[in-house]
Amino acid sequence: MDYKHKGTLSKGGMVNMDEIKNAVELLLKARRVSALTGAGMSAESGIQTFRDKDGIWTKMDPMKWATREGYLENPRLVWEWYEARRNQVKNSKPNDGHRAMAEFEKIFGHFSVATQNIDGFHKLSGSKNVHELHGNIFRNKCFDENKILEELDESTIPPRCPHCGALARPDVVWFGEVLPQEVWEAAFDDAKNSDVYMVVGTSGTVYPAAGLAAIAKKNDAKVVIINPEDSEIDLLADVLIKGKSGEVLPEILRGLQAGK
Numbered sequence: 630m631d632y633k634h635k636g637t638l639s640k641g642g643m644v645n646m647d648e649i650k651n652a653v654e655l656l657l658k659a660r661r662v663s664a665l666t667g668a669g670m671s672a673e674s675g676i677q678t679f680r681d682k683d684g685i686w687t688k689m690d691p692m693k694w695a696t697r698e699g700y701l702e703n704p705r706l707v708w709e710w711y712e713a714r715r716n717q718v719k720n721s722k723p724n725d726g727h728r729a730m731a732e733f734e735k736i737f738g739h740f741s742v743a744t745q746n747i748d749g750f751h752k753l754s755g756s757k758n759v760h761e762l763h764g765n766i767f768r769n770k771c772f773d774e775n776k777i778l779e780e781l782d783e784s785t786i787p788p789r790c791p792h793c794g795a796l797a798r799p800d801v802v803w804f805g806e807v808l809p810q811e812v813w814e815a816a817f818d819d820a821k822n823s824d825v826y827m828v829v830g831t832s833g834t835v836y837p838a839a840g841l842a843a844i845a846k847k848n849d850a851k852v853v854i855i856n857p858e859d860s861e862i863d864l865l866a867d868v869l870i871k872g873k874s875g876e877v878l879p880e881i882l883r884g885l886q887a888g889k
């Protein structure tokens with residue numbers, strides 16, 4: 630199967646073409662494919678990642694502030710931090726990597742994405758089978774009742790629950806909080822039953838999400854990692870593509886469309 634890539638890939642252009650071809654060959658044989666994505670997936674949309682040099686961690690330490698304790702310590706600071714991130718997402722849009730991944734659903738018998746991202750960009754770009762492991766920044770819930778709030782009492786900052794008056798909070802999973810049960814189980818099952826498991830744009834540092842790659846590997850999936858830098862789970866890779874998701878994923882899609 631031979632195809633010529635259209636774009637010029639960053640990092641020397643041809644550097645990843647052999648690895649991309651290896652990934653395409655694995656994927657052409659796969660029926661069930663799933664992916665785990667992280668902040669790097671949205672980096673080319675202009676959304677700051679957590680650990681890259683201009684990342685979110687440098688300004689606000691999520692280990693302190695993306696927690697129940699941090700929110701209770703300074704609700705206004707944390708609420709405004711999320712508002713700033715919501716605005717960043719509102720002023721951005723999904724990139725070619727999201728769109729290519731959405732196309733995978735039409736190619737494989739089963740394709741799903743487990744994302745650590747809270748920006749909603751996978752669904753926005755057309756993916757339907759998406760597990761939002763860490764919630765969604767545009768949803769709010771009552772801090773006490775844990776119920777989703779469609780409306781807020783906006784007479785204060787942060788706003789409050791209109792039913793019980795407790796603080797409203799973003800419907801995201803903070804450090805020290807368990808992931809939504811059904812979402813985790815669905816992502817776990819998809820990892821366990823995949824023929825190929827793609828890991829895109831994640832440093833692989835946050836658990837249990839990062840552990841999905843090892844679950845896939847342990848159940849005989851071939852693991853394809855896409856990241857311009859090293860990650861903490863590179864050892865699991867059968868194919869390691871050092872490149873940007875917004876460039877590599879469209880190339881993989883082109884290869885699949887040429888090869889199928």
Ligand code: BV8
Pocket residue numbers: 666667668669670672673678679680681684691695745746747763801802803804805806807808829830831832833834835836837838855856857858859860872873874875
């Ligand atoms: C849990 C939502 C069970 C909020 C996030 C103490 C007590 C309790 C738990 C722990 C503890 N100590 C450790 C833990 C476990 C903890 C954890 O893993 N900590 C780590 C830091 C050690 N996990 C938890 O707390 C989880 N819950 O364990 O519950 C429990 C419960 C109670 C008591 C005990 C146990 C919950 C974790 C969820 C946290 N919420 N997000 C918000 O966003 O504000 S995590 C957040 O950070 C993201 O969701 C994501 O998961 C993580 C960031 O990781 P990445 O996405 O990988 O981003 P990063 O910047 O790191 O990397 C970007 C990558 O992209 C880089 O590799 C870069 O090279 C690459 N890249 C850059 N550009 C591109 C690119 N790739 C491709 N293309 C490009 N163009």
